Amino acid sequence: MYFKKLVFTFLLFASFLLNAQQKVVKTQEEWKKILTPNQYYILREKGTERATTGRYDQHFKKGIYQCAGCKTVLFSSIDKYDAHCGWPSFDRSLKGSIEEREDNRYGWKRTEVICSTCEGHLGHVFNDGPKNTTGKRYCINSAALEFEKKE
Numbered sequence: 001m002y003f004k005k006l007v008f009t010f011l012l013f014a015s016f017l018l019n020a021q022q023k024v025v026k027t028q029e030e031w032k033k034i035l036t037p038n039q040y041y042i043l044r045e046k047g048t049e050r051a052t053t054g055r056y057d058q059h060f061k062k063g064i065y066q067c068a069g070c071k072t073v074l075f076s077s078i079d080k081y082d083a084h085c086g087w088p089s090f091d092r093s094l095k096g097s098i099e100e101r102e103d104n105r106y107g108w109k110r111t112e113v114i115c116s117t118c119e120g121h122l123g124h125v126f127n128d129g130p131k132n133t134t135g136k137r138y139c140i141n142s143a144a145l146e147f148e149k150k151e
């Protein structure tokens with residue numbers, strides 16, 4: 001009995017270590033070197049691209065969406081849907097890949113979503129998503145994402 005418990009504790013600890021993500025931390029100058037000015041504006045200065053201008057707004061190919069800053073996989077095309085809002089929308093993110101934070105800028109209470117690895121700004125999450133799945137709408141800037149095709 002005791003042995004079983006020990007093994008269980010060990011497995012729990014091992015899986016924790018495997019899941020623990022290495023944070024990506026860079027200076028402003030380092031980010032500027034690897035990001036385009038638009039990516040920098042969105043990811044590092046919490047900017048928002050103009051509606052319908054992003055390259056992934058009406059993009060429904062099969063694959064995965066990575067963080068444009070650190071390449072962490074954030075979303076799957078399976079969870080992408082057309083919310084007709086002008087930005088790529090997903091009803092869920094991949095487990096542990098993003099963090100949510102309260103955002104009260106402009107006197108408007110919203111929930112900001114950031115990449116949990118590099119803390120880059122991705123967009124916001126709203127509660128007006130598809131009722132038949134999660135009810136969430138992750139409204140993400142195309143410039144914060146990088147698509148990779150997967151069959």
Ligand SMILES: [Zn+2]
Pocket residue numbers: 067068069070071072115116117118119120
């Ligand atoms: Zn990132």
